[in-house]
Amino acid sequence: MLINQPTELYERRFFAVRGVQAGREYYLVNCPFYLLPEIFNDLDNTGIPPSQRAQRVINKTRVKAIEKYLLSNLNGYVFSAATVSIDGDINFESTDGTSNVGLLIVKDRAQYIINDGQHRISAIIDSLKEHRGHEYELLPIIFFNDPGLEMSQQIFTDLNRYTLKPAQSLNILYDTRDDFAKIARTVASDVSFFHDVIEFEKTTISNRSIKLFTLNGIYNATKILLGKRNDSTKKNSSYACDFWEKLGNELNEWQEHFRGKLASSILRQNYLSGHNIFLNSAATIASAAGEAGIGTEEIISIVANEDWRRDNPLWEGRALQNGKITKSNMSLMLTTNILKLRSNISLNERESNAEQLYQQKQRLLK
Template structure:
């Protein structure tokens, strides 16, 4: 054999199920020369088709982290041309050793049955940064496996792969800003300390924890209007997250200070206030409140405490509790409906989209309509007073025997603008007697 027409690489030889394999640290520039993408019809290949987006993500990962990227071992077969005078050879260093040099014919092809997207990503990365071609990638290589053997190997490898839970990945992720913040909150805040599962995405019935780390990360991202690609988080936003979660837990009384004698399993049986869907709803409502009130310390956390957080709560039935089964609902609609309830509890107006969702599920809501009208028609009245006026108006209308109809919203609006807003002392309408009197005169 002529060494002129081969690649010679350091290698270690081993045996699995009677078949030799070779561990090789192959320069990436060589890999791109030898690699043959295993494509074609499904039954004529031993790999899934390459998804260009996944390959680009691998390339981008390498380019963004040139000093710290890690590419795990690729697994495949060296397929030689039966008409070629060259063949795969292993030359041991010394006698009875598994260390030596592997000679691969230059006209051979490398077909992977595990790691094809990583290999394709490597090729893309080298095209953009040729210096990466000097780096090596570990390969586990077999020689001249049949197509049937390669298919079976692909199945064996991928059927036994277990992806780690996102909570565990987030706990170990020291590169991205959101997971880092979630870990900080979980370790530093009294409301989370000792109650966070860093390993799993869901809380089981017998779990000693109340919150998965993933839920804290996702909820905090919602609160701060951030996404998974956020590179940095300002200290201002970090403080907003700390104040929000701690203030909320103080108002709702969850955390070690109030539940030190209760097992987490007992807490989960008694209340839904620490359920993942509630955590996400708190965050969504918090995001809306921050947009309206501007300051995290101005949020009316204490008003949440008046809600019923029991397992059969009428406040959250049909929102995040399924009435027929009592099961918790956690889809995006349940989260929005639950956040709507939190907003209405605080007397704050809903977004047009949220109002439409309320109508879709609960029909026309008189109280919601009145409170929104009060806020819209009396912008110069203090927020606490508008809530009181709205309540008094509804009571006064009912006392006057007035049937509140959706078609009469314009009448309500005229009363609020023409009578209350035009009054020199609108605060006097907080008195129920005054409200009843003016309602009777206006709607007589």
């Protein structure tokens, strides 16, 4: 004799807080990490057509980066809440005499679709394969009851409609984990030529701004400058500050700007030395000079004595294209090639090939 078996034998229970948005209930729960692989057991959506998905395709590189961040900061990581749609039989039971605090009961055959947070969840799941010590940590998740998953795509769209990634300069300003960020902040505050002229919140500077460089520009150039140095953060900060200070002491246009005789806007308008390509070129040649055994003072003198005016024909096709500054790696290489040749530093194969191609183009233009 056949015995009728219950179709929903198992269920999951989450302590939850119930809320309402636009007339729709949602439930905020804290989900233990160890449950995530069970709930989200198939995150590979690469084979699903975009019209049938409710999320982007998983970016494995991004997942790996988040996993590394988590495992490197187990005592200090921060994850925001994920948002998930549930298609299935759910029930909310109030407890402790309050209507909005209680248990969210989800039948085991329910389907979970991540609307926001798939890379965080995927990274946590992967991290558990490497290390189990954090399996009882909690991830906040906002669950929406979405029968038939009719709203999941719209939820994804709405959540991402007005998102804006913080400017890199602001990230550097607030980042206490990255040693290079700490060094960049020190350079921005301690080098006299950078006082009050660093843009800390944006990655671009308007034409009329009194600011001269962005913090991310200082960060990138100083990272190049330090290159393969293995010194402590304190020593690297001291070296970087000393380099930029000495360069300013030798560079006429920085001196004029520091004395208030040359406005930031005019410096940027008339000189390459008011732009990131100059910082990066100076940092690149200084790093190369250090490896070649050339002293800092000598290389600073070479950089400072170069003619960095934008109307100098030397820079067309290198730092400039039709008079406009370019930000490509090739432009940086061709600009730095000039400094290497001035310093009698041999070009590597890639730099030499780029230089030959540049010279060929110049001959054709004549």
